[in-house]
Amino acid sequence: MMRQMTLAVTFLTGIPLKVEGEVSPADLWRSMGWYPLVGVAMGVSAWAVYAGLVSFLPGLVAATLVVILLELLTRGLHLDGLMDTADGIFSGAPRERALEIMKDHNVGAMGVTAAVLLLVLKVAALGALSRADAAAPLLAGWCAARTLPALNVYWWPYARPAGTGEAFTREHTPGPLQLAGGLLVAGVVVAGLAGLWAGAAGSWYAGLVTAVVAMAVALGVKAVVAKRLGGLTGDVYGMGIELAEAAALVVGCAIVGLVT
Numbered sequence: 001m002m003r004q005m006t007l008a009v010t011f012l013t014g015i016p017l018k019v020e021g022e023v024s025p026a027d028l029w030r031s032m033g034w035y036p037l038v039g040v041a042m043g044v045s046a047w048a049v050y051a052g053l054v055s056f057l058p059g060l061v062a063a064t065l066v067v068i069l070l071e072l073l074t075r076g077l078h079l080d081g082l083m084d085t086a087d088g089i090f091s092g093a094p095r096e097r098a099l100e101i102m103k104d105h106n107v108g109a110m111g112v113t114a115a116v117l118l119l120v121l122k123v124a125a126l127g128a129l130s131r132a133d134a135a136a137p138l139l140a141g142w143c144a145a146r147t148l149p150a151l152n153v154y155w156w157p158y159a160r161p162a163g164t165g166e167a168f169t170r171e172h173t174p175g176p177l178q179l180a181g182g183l184l185v186a187g188v189v190v191a192g193l194a195g196l197w198a199g200a201a202g203s204w205y206a207g208l209v210t211a212v213v214a215m216a217v218a219l220g221v222k223a224v225v226a227k228r229l230g231g232l233t234g235d236v237y238g239m240g241i242e243l244a245e246a247a248a249l250v251v252g253c254a255i256v257g258l259v260t
Contacts, residue, residue, distance in 0.1 A: 051134070
């Protein structure tokens with residue numbers, strides 16, 4: 001269990017934990033079950049930083065700093081997936097050429113545009129939230145976003161014979177998916193309790209609504225991409241995480257607007 005958790009932390013973040021021995025595809029797949037726990041930890045940390053900063057900085061400035069810190073923590077891994085996917089999908093090229101474009105390390109205009117727009121949306125949405133109302137999007141949203149990779153592997157084939165994410169897809173045992181689902185439920189409960197404690201708008205149900213909508217948005221986009229590519233790739237996994245995070249913050253704003 002500790003080995004799988006360590007793999008989850010080292011893959012999703014830049015925290016340099018040591019993994020002993022050779023890592024097998026089975027280890028990689030099983031580690032995905034722990035991804036939501038890493039997401040909750042990241043969300044709690046982001047909420048704590050935002051709550052501290054917003055007490056003496058304008059909301060947009062505090063939100064910008066939090067988004068920067070989160071991207072640094074993930075080494076821009078998911079943002080890179082978003083950019084590569086945007087370049088490939090919006091290229092208008094046939095499937096094989098689109099996959100080649102996504103694999104190219106150079107970033108095109110569509111990739112840059114997608115990254116800039118998404119970061120602006122994240123900053124604007126988070127900056128519009130109070131410290132209390134930011135709890136559900138950051139906790140439940142970040143947990144839900146990292147539940148998606150296990151669903152990706154279980155539901156869709158890998159679109160190319162080799163790649164960064166291909167090793168994760170060689171096993172399809174249900175255990176990691178069940179674990180991820182259980183941790184998602186726990187994350188939603190924690191988000192609800194945090195909202196109640198902080199006095200957030202929407203209180204207990206904000207985390208549930210945030211998680212459901214964030215995952216639905218990301219899965220809907222990935223279904224379209226999977227149809228275009230004949231499956232998903234590691235880049236698309238990363239894109240889904242970024243989309244779910246942004247959607248979670250927007251949902252948080254919508255809940256505040258509807259309740260108040």
